[in-house]
Amino acid sequence: MASQFEKRPPLWFSIVAIILIVWNALGVLAFYADAMMSPAQVAAMPEPDRLLRASIPVWLHWVYGIATWGGLLGAIILLLRRWYAVPLFALSFIAVVLQFGYLIGATDILALRGMASVIFPLIVILIAAGEWWFAARSRQRGWIR
Numbered sequence: 460m461a462s463q464f465e466k467r468p469p470l471w472f473s474i475v476a477i478i479l480i481v482w483n484a485l486g487v488l489a490f491y492a493d494a495m496m497s498p499a500q501v502a503a504m505p506e507p508d509r510l511l512r513a514s515i516p517v518w519l520h521w522v523y524g525i526a527t528w529g530g531l532l533g534a535i536i537l538l539l540r541r542w543y544a545v546p547l548f549a550l551s552f553i554a555v556v557l558q559f560g561y562l563i564g565a566t567d568i569l570a571l572r573g574m575a576s577v578i579f580p581l582i583v584i585l586i587a588a589g590e591w592w593f594a595a596r597s598r599q600r601g602w603i604r
Contacts, residue, residue, distance in 0.1 A: 466600065466601040466602060467602075468540070468597065468600075468602035468603075472597065472602055473538065475593065476534060476537045476538035477538065479530075479533075479534035479537065479590055479593075480531065480534040480535060480538065482530075482534075482586065483527065483530035483531035483533070483534045483551075484531055486526070486527040486530060486531070486583075487527045487528060487531050489527070490523055490524055490527040490528075493520075493523070494520065494524075507571040507572070508571075510567070510571070511566060511567065511568060511571055514566050514567070515562075515566070519558060519561055519562075522554050522557050522558045522561075523554075523558050525550065525551070525554040526551050526554035526555045526558055526587070527551075529547050529548070529550045529551035529554060530547075530548065530551040530555075530587065530590065532547050533547030533548040533550075533551055533590060533594065534590070537593075537594055537597070537603065540602060540603045540604060541603055541604065542598055542603055542604060544594040544597075544598075544603060545591070545594045545595050545598055545603075547594075548587070548590045548591035548593075548594045549591050551587055551590070551591075552584075552587040552588055552590070552591045555583055555584055555587040556584060556587075559580035559581075559583065559584060562580065563576075563577060563580065
């Protein structure tokens with residue numbers, strides 16, 4: 460008799476996991492591009508973007524890295540059907556909320572870019588929450604062990 464942890468997930472589980480890998484890989488690429496930006500590239504940015512970039516503390520860059528790398532590792536581990544995708548997605552979600560919460564609440568991003576600057580962060584937060592929920596639900600269903 461098979462235990463609940465030996466259940467095979469439906470095909471769409473793997474499709475979702477692969478989509479999440481691609482999504483989170485794009486996040487890691489964005490993080491890398493931001494971290495590796497040269498002084499010349501920063502100087503070429505519009506002044507409001509330079510001011511915003513200068514106002515961001517170093518620790519927030521670390522939070523950005525945790526958010527993106529945690530999400531990518533969580534997605535890979537999810538595809539491998541391992542339980543620790545759940546805490547990785549939880550860590551990523553917390554980091555995403557901290558990152559965007561700080562950007563929206565403690566910087567001048569709204570004054571510099573307007574309310575439209577909140578749309579993408581909200582989408583990212585919702586996706587991060589969805590990833591965490593999906594991994595937790597998959598564990599409850601015995602699809603990850």
